[in-house]
Amino acid sequence: MENEPACPAEGLLKMLSGKWKPQIFRLALDGPVRFNSLLRQIEGSNKQSVAVALKEMEEHGLLEKVVVKLKPLHIEYNLSEKGKSLISVFRQLESLI
């Protein structure tokens, strides 16, 4: 049962927290990200956790999954509009001590 947050910031904090989401979001700022590429870039990560993180970030509307019909056929995750609306906050978080 998902109960709605008692505090408005809670939901957004949850969408970005967890062991791998901040790094995935960070990489998504620079352009489309891909499953295997994330696995290689994020040291210490693993298939399962990255798959779950991507799925949840997609469900929360931060990322959009796109099947790219080009050789090699592959899948991309792009920042959605909602995701983009978080860029400035994320940058601010990065700039703080």
Place this chain on the structure above:
Amino acid sequence: MENEPACPAEGLLKMLSGKWKPQIFRLALDGPVRFNSLLRQIEGSNKQSVAVALKEMEEHGLLEKVVVKLKPLHIEYNLSEKGKSLISVFRQLESLI
């Protein structure tokens, strides 16, 4: 072993995430907070978890613990300078959809 974050925003996100920290931080914006008062205000919370959250937020330098030598002798937690530097980011998070 605490390994330093791979992404700068990670540390700050961690300091504010967890089941009760957002609500505690939110209440601390309005002024000093106190242990028993938080327990009463935050429905569903419990001693142990609030105690741990306060301790961690203090260790992370978001809150400062103050013993108030007034009757009744009590303890207050105030937003530190670092905590205050997060106010605008927190407000932005609150204002997003």
Place this chain on the structure above:
DNA sequence: TCAATTAGTCAGGAAAACATGACCATAATT
């Protein structure tokens, strides 16, 4: 045709976070 790359899923276990209830110490009130 075989191997590699793509992008995953699934079951099981370990680790971290959270909750519960008992207990404690000090100070103030009745």
Place this chain on the structure above:
DNA sequence: AATTATGGTCATGTTTTCCTGACTAATTGA
């Protein structure tokens, strides 16, 4: 002297999150 309020701690158990290794399946290049 007993009770209440302060602000916790401790041991234990549950729940959630995370990790590991095996497996799948389509596409592509040699």
